[in-house]
Amino acid sequence: xxxxxxxxxxxxxxxxxxxxxxxxxxxxxxxxxxxxxxxxxxxxxxxxxxxxxxxxxxxxxxxxxxxxxxxxxxxxxxxxxxxxxxxxxxxxxxxxxxxxxxxxxxxxxxxxxxxxxxxxxxxxxxxxxxxxxxxxxxxxxxxxxxxxxxxxxxxxxxxxxxxxx
Numbered sequence: 537x538x539x540x541x542x543x544x545x546x547x548x549x550x551x552x553x554x555x556x557x558x559x560x561x562x563x564x565x566x567x568x569x570x571x572x573x574x575x576x577x578x579x580x581x582x583x584x585x586x587x588x589x590x591x592x593x594x595x596x597x598x599x600x601x602x603x604x605x606x607x608x609x610x611x612x613x614x615x616x617x618x619x620x621x622x623x624x625x626x627x628x629x630x631x632x633x634x635x636x637x638x639x640x641x642x643x644x645x646x647x648x649x650x651x652x653x654x655x656x657x658x659x660x661x662x663x664x665x666x667x668x669x670x671x672x673x674x675x676x677x678x679x680x681x682x683x684x685x686x687x688x689x690x691x692x693x694x695x696x697x698x699x700x701x
Contacts, residue, residue: 543630545637548592548604556592556604556618557583563620567654571676583618592618595634597625607638613648613681619659635666643684652677 548556557580568574588608595603603621607614616638621631642649651668653660655678668680 543595543597545593545595545634548589548594550589552594553584553587555601556587559603559620559622567657570656571654573676595621595630605634613650614642616649616651631662639666646684648684649682652679
């Protein structure tokens with residue numbers, strides 16, 4: 537695994553929607569085809585219909601568009617959505633770094649995080665490594681949840697011996 541350190545996130549703009557829609561179609565195609573659900577027009581339109589730049593960040597590598605992620609607040613949780621990384625950047629630590637930063641923010645806020653991932657998707661392993669567990673499944677999606685993690689408190693130092701018994 538090669539770790540790419542030259543990445544950053546920036547707030548999304550409305551103008552990013554088409555790049556994100558194209559990336560979504562590219563990234564989801566193998567899993568959607570495997571599930572018999574791929575429709576290129578529909579996969580792009582669903583992204584356009586749900587795209588909210590106010591809760592979305594663009595991931596850039598070397599200054600170029602490489603992915604996106606959204607964290608949408610809801611009544612009882614934050615929903616992690618539209619987390620796509622270009623295939624050439626998958627497996628080199630960027631997704632884990634982005635996810636870790638978002639989850640640390642949610643942990644500080646005490647927020648539950650929910651998501652859904654396609655059944656059989658390799659992305660499920662990433663989410664499980666970061667503390668998500670499956671709640672329910674249907675024929676297409678696995679719905680996962682992650683409760684807030686509290687930072688570990690340091691263990692108190694053992695009492696010092698004074699030489700007296």
